[in-house]
Amino acid sequence: MSQFEYDLFVIGGGSGGVRAARIAAEHGARVGLAEEYRMGGTCVIRGCVPKKLMVYASGYPGHVGDAREYGWDVRLGGFDWAAFRAKMDAELDRLESAYRGNLARSGAAGFDARATLVDPHTVELSDGQRLSAAHILIATGGHPFVPDFPGSDHVMTSNEVFKLDALPESILVVGGGYIACEFAGIFNGLGSKVTQFYRGAQVLRGFDGEARGHIADAMQARGVELHLGTNVMAVTPVEGGYRVKASNGMEQVFEKVLYATGRKPNSAGLGLEAIGVETGRNGEIVVDDYSQTNIPSIYAVGDVTDRVNLTPVAIREGHAFADTVFGGTQRSADHDLIPSAVFTQPELGTVGLSEEAARDAGPIEVYCAAFRPMQSLFAGHDERVLMKLVVCADTRKVLGVHLVGDHAGEMIQTIGIAVKMGATKEDFDRTMAVHPTMAEELVTMKSPVRTA
Structure with a gap:
């Protein structure tokens, strides 16, 4: 016993x-x-x-x-x-x-x-x-982590956002990570006037640089007012919400302030x-x-x-x-080549190395296509999908795949299997395209757009 x-x-x-x-x-x-x-x-x-x-x-x-x-x-x-x-x-x-x-x-x-x-x-x-x-x-x-600043006790985090009694007419989202960008898109789509502050030079730090820029441009085109290099100095309760003083000299009243600055x-x-x-x-x-x-x-x-x-x-x-x-079976979790999705609008799906990280590791080829997909093109939209492969120039292995567009999360799950198995660019090329789909671009890109 x-x-x-x-x-x-x-x-x-x-x-x-x-x-x-x-x-x-x-x-x-x-x-x-x-x-x-x-x-x-x-x-x-x-x-x-x-x-x-x-x-x-x-x-x-x-x-x-x-x-x-x-x-x-x-x-x-x-x-x-x-x-x-x-x-x-x-x-x-x-x-x-x-x-x-x-x-x-x-x-x-x-x-x-x-x-x-x-x-x-x-x-x-x-x-x-x-x-x-x-x-x-x-x-x-x-x-969620909220830094200490004058009025920091007046902001909400992702813990409280799901319990709102009413949809705010205006909201300031502070942060540039995936949680901040996702909620900026959510409230924008639901009809709130959305402003987003991020202290860095570009949102979604740690993800592929080209994909980050693509998403930031699309978010702004959809109506999110994005201020980069900007931080909150103070938040003060006023009638109708909270007056926010920003590091760029801007002062504005928002009905709600949501902080998503890390965990x-x-x-x-x-x-x-x-x-x-x-x-x-x-x-x-x-x-x-x-x-x-x-x-x-x-x-x-x-x-x-x-x-x-x-x-x-x-x-x-x-x-x-x-x-x-x-269970008598020694086993550890494999943390390498984990596919992930960011439910921004547009969506991001990614697996493997960013172009920047791969470039630091050795010679690479980058295959990339940005195009207006059939469904949204017919509806009159200008927004483009991004499909990107990062390939090792020596081994030909696909080191990273980055997708921006509708259903990117669904696509990256299956692509992650191929990348995890060590697929090469030629393995992708040998795979027949499914037409007409957005994903067929992944197996039809023949020439690199750049090498490094």
């Missing part, structure tokens, strides 16, 4: 924690899991899922306009935010219930409480209960310091390839480790941890 009440105790009920708990339980482990807020974590409750639903909602004005160009006698009425939000909330409730049900069916015990570490084998719940475990997994995710790991207040768990300068829990900390009984997965902060990555890390510790 084990000296511990559980073989595994998981702190955090998000995607990574629940997957780890379920797989460990299926391997025969006695598992407990504590979640202080709602089961499902950031992605399900206040991240990917509600955000994508808002992306869908914001796209319908454009669809209606296109329908008229295709001969349909349709008119756009008003947007009912309250009705949409009620249905969105109901969908999140359904998903949370599914998470709870899946966890319970696996045999794991769930606790609606905050858990902190007492020692390497003991957690204390917020109700005072102490539980022991042979292994403890921390999967507490991250939280930090949820590692504070867990008791890590007291038992000596190593953390990094941003608060991330330092782990090895198998998600183990410097304390052998304590592991961590997902955004709290600040490795690759994506839901599918947290799920893979949690699954690999459970297989390694409880």
